[in-house]
Amino acid sequence: MSEEIKVIVFKLGSEEYGIEVDKVQTIERMLPITRVPKTYAFVKGVINLRGVVIPVIDLRGRFGLEESEYSDQTRIIIVAVNDMEVGFIVDSANDVIDLQKDRIETPPEVVGGIKAKYLDGVAKIGDDRLLIMLNLSEVLNKNEIIQLESLEE
Amino acid sequence: MDMNQYLSMFIDESNDHLQSLNENMLLLEENPNDLSIVQVIFRSAHTLKGMAATMGFEDLAALTHQMENVLDLVRNEKLAMQDFIFDTLFKGLDALEAMVQDITEGGEGKADVTALLAALQAIVRGEDLSAKPSGNDASAGAASDTDANDSAGIQLDEFQYSVLSQSIADGHRVLYLDVHIHETCQLKAVRAYMVFDLLEKSGEVVKSEPSAQDIEQDNFDYSFSLYYITLKDPAELESQIMNVSEIEKVTVKELDEDTLKQMSQLGAASRESAATAEAPVTEGAVQHAADKEQTQKKAPAKTAAKTGGNTPNRTIRVDIERLDVLINLFSELLIDRVRLEQLASEVQNHALTETVEHMSRVSSDLQDIVMKLRMVPVDTVFSRFPRMVRDLAKSLDKKVDLVITGAETELDRTVIDEIGDPLVHLLRNAVDHGIEPIADRIAAGKPETGTVQLRAFHSGNHVFIEIEEDGRGIYRDKILKTALKKGVVTEEEAAGMSDEEVHQLLFAPGFSTAEKVSDVSGRGVGLDVVKAKITSLGGQVTIYSTPGKGTNFSVQLPLTLSIIAAMLVKMGSEKYAIPLSSIVETGIVRQEQIRKVHGNKMIEFRGMLIPLISLSRIFNIKDFDENEEAETEIIVIHKGERLAALAIDEFIGQNEIVLKGLGKYLPPIKGISGATILGDGQVALILDPNVFIK
Numbered sequence: 001m002s003e004e005i006k007v008i009v010f011k012l013g014s015e016e017y018g019i020e021v022d023k024v025q026t027i028e029r030m031l032p033i034t035r036v037p038k039t040y041a042f043v044k045g046v047i048n049l050r051g052v053v054i055p056v057i058d059l060r061g062r063f064g065l066e067e068s069e070y071s072d073q074t075r076i077i078i079v080a081v082n083d084m085e086v087g088f089i090v091d092s093a094n095d096v097i098d099l100q101k102d103r104i105e106t107p108p109e110v111v112g113g114i115k116a117k118y119l120d121g122v123a124k125i126g127d128d129r130l131l132i133m134l135n136l137s138e139v140l141n142k143n144e145i146i147q148l149e150s151l152e153e
Numbered sequence: 154m155d156m157n158q159y160l161s162m163f164i165d166e167s168n169d170h171l172q173s174l175n176e177n178m179l180l181l182e183e184n185p186n187d188l189s190i191v192q193v194i195f196r197s198a199h200t201l202k203g204m205a206a207t208m209g210f211e212d213l214a215a216l217t218h219q220m221e222n223v224l225d226l227v228r229n230e231k232l233a234m235q236d237f238i239f240d241t242l243f244k245g246l247d248a249l250e251a252m253v254q255d256i257t258e259g260g261e262g263k264a265d266v267t268a269l270l271a272a273l274q275a276i277v278r279g280e281d282l283s284a285k286p287s288g289n290d291a292s293a294g295a296a297s298d299t300d301a302n303d304s305a306g307i308q309l310d311e312f313q314y315s316v317l318s319q320s321i322a323d324g325h326r327v328l329y330l331d332v333h334i335h336e337t338c339q340l341k342a343v344r345a346y347m348v349f350d351l352l353e354k355s356g357e358v359v360k361s362e363p364s365a366q367d368i369e370q371d372n373f374d375y376s377f378s379l380y381y382i383t384l385k386d387p388a389e390l391e392s393q394i395m396n397v398s399e400i401e402k403v404t405v406k407e408l409d410e411d412t413l414k415q416m417s418q419l420g421a422a423s424r425e426s427a428a429t430a431e432a433p434v435t436e437g438a439v440q441h442a443a444d445k446e447q448t449q450k451k452a453p454a455k456t457a458a459k460t461g462g463n464t465p466n467r468t469i470r471v472d473i474e475r476l477d478v479l480i481n482l483f484s485e486l487l488i489d490r491v492r493l494e495q496l497a498s499e500v501q502n503h504a505l506t507e508t509v510e511h512m513s514r515v516s517s518d519l520q521d522i523v524m525k526l527r528m529v530p531v532d533t534v535f536s537r538f539p540r541m542v543r544d545l546a547k548s549l550d551k552k553v554d555l556v557i558t559g560a561e562t563e564l565d566r567t568v569i570d571e572i573g574d575p576l577v578h579l580l581r582n583a584v585d586h587g588i589e590p591i592a593d594r595i596a597a598g599k600p601e602t603g604t605v606q607l608r609a610f611h612s613g614n615h616v617f618i619e620i621e622e623d624g625r626g627i628y629r630d631k632i633l634k635t636a637l638k639k640g641v642v643t644e645e646e647a648a649g650m651s652d653e654e655v656h657q658l659l660f661a662p663g664f665s666t667a668e669k670v671s672d673v674s675g676r677g678v679g680l681d682v683v684k685a686k687i688t689s690l691g692g693q694v695t696i697y698s699t700p701g702k703g704t705n706f707s708v709q710l711p712l713t714l715s716i717i718a719a720m721l722v723k724m725g726s727e728k729y730a731i732p733l734s735s736i737v738e739t740g741i742v743r744q745e746q747i748r749k750v751h752g753n754k755m756i757e758f759r760g761m762l763i764p765l766i767s768l769s770r771i772f773n774i775k776d777f778d779e780n781e782e783a784e785t786e787i788i789v790i791h792k793g794e795r796l797a798a799l800a801i802d803e804f805i806g807q808n809e810i811v812l813k814g815l816g817k818y819l820p821p822i823k824g825i826s827g828a829t830i831l832g833d834g835q836v837a838l839i840l841d842p843n844v845f846i847k
Binding site: 032034035036037038039043045046047048050051052053054055057083084085086140142 | 477480481482483485488727728771772773774813814815816817818819820822823824825828830834835836837838
């Protein structure tokens, strides 16, 4: 029996993604966002989360997917990795599941338009549900972003 | 009875009392005749004794009791404060502090204080311990009235007595001089100095009354007396002294063994009687206090406040994390407040509207207080330095004045907690390496007493703490030599370095300019540790130094989480905060007043052309463009001398804001120094106007 982890499940478009629960601080409904000028396009700005100013990024934008309108279902998932607190704007988040670690498989090169380096793996749950596990340190890796930016210029 | 529940209260209050004791003892040392300070000290000691006894800390109580006995005599004018009494009392305070520290750490506050107790008891019995090997013979302030009895002599300690009698035995002349300066004399200290100067050319002054230091500081009436060893003829000496202008009268008396003995005993006797009855003593004391009052305006005010209230800053200690939770919860409350206000305006219920309005008022008052909770005046750190500098100067045999300004400047609690150690280090450095020994200072033509300035002040988005002394300064060559020897820099690098860069070498790891390691600063930690600490707080240290003139260590600290005054402005739907410290003034310009110079927009401001900066363009603000406005509000900002105007949409108003960082994820953004949370819970970015002026 392999180790079991709890995973927060959220959606971007039709895909389901997972983040280990111990990296997630809270899940919030949409909050007023203050735009921060002169930063990456996917950084939507900063929010006030109970007195702490936290930057929020649109996860679709971060992965180079087309951004969508925010709705009642839109959530901000606050994650904390390497001393950084960041909010992810996702289409919806409404599930917590237990997952056996050995169910996670190495991801194929591209999943749902997202490069493999952002992913820890893919887990099959139930009959036909695929859960894409995010590699948070890569998602929040700033070095790579800077390269990307400079290429665009 | 279980005392544990009272323990933390006891510790807190004891620490407060110890702090107050230390402060007031220092104050008293400067004004030895101010009995009102003694009263404050006595009361503090008395309370401490009572608490310690109740809690069952016997040693603590016993020591405090003995100290109290000494103070009681002083308070009732039966004992004049002297240097050795101060030293003993300070040692007592140190022991008390150590005991309370022990209790804080879970110990029982036990300590071997028998030696101290004995010393204190000896003082109470009237024994003079100043001949102890402390080497300090300048007795401060025992103002005996020499006018009343010319031949009364001055009280001598054993050491001085034996020096004098030995000199007589060796065939030297021992003279007792009594000098009166004309009462119309404007600069009596200068005349006194001239007399001393003259005397020291042909002999040695063993003891003077008042002490040389007091005379130098003008703390004497128009006469002084002294014991003098010389080979000169008394009559010749007399005429020489009379040659100094504005000297009214000199009596020179040659002493033999018998008269010396008699006089020193007489001196002791007169001291006793002076302590009990003589009115002139108190008169003199009042005079001294008045003299001091002019030079030390702040001190008496402080004592007055303390005696009046009798409560040294009542505070409670709060876990800083709880405070954070409180502050965060409060911002949530504010968000709900705004929501409630909206609902109330929709519902239009009179009672509801009234209640919400009241709640708004209460909560904005609350907001003020909550925001200020984390701010602590730097005084909480500074207050322990006078004592430290005093002890340090004594142990190094230097004379140092510590002048503190801006102690009321407030800093965030977390910064306060961390800044103490670096400051201790810099102060030690200033006293140990900066200020020269007395002889060197005199040789360099400086006053004997070195001055260390400890300053705190706000400037822009920063708090500055500066430690400046008038010591020997930093010599570029000396640093470079050491740096080369230690391999910190290469020859080529050294040649091209600016003074500023050379000074920064002091902060290099393992670097120390001290030629010999003293027990004071040679503790194996150098300035590199200081720099590391300050950098970790987000601050920086700069050194300004003029060789031979002194050195200034300037510590710049960010106002993280501290509160600044800012102007809130609107640009379209976005709100920004501009620190008031950068703002010169606000105004309005009409479109036709805007000129173009080389394609740059300029406006005329007080006869000068200054650039008009378009924030909406720089920040890419979508719903505001000043070009579409007939009249644009502007804020004139400055960076040093240079000015510029920012075009904005609308003023919201002036407000106190709490600075917050943007988090670690975002890279530094030019023109934005942080964020703040407004009363309605929204985040507003804080502009860094310095960036806009090149």
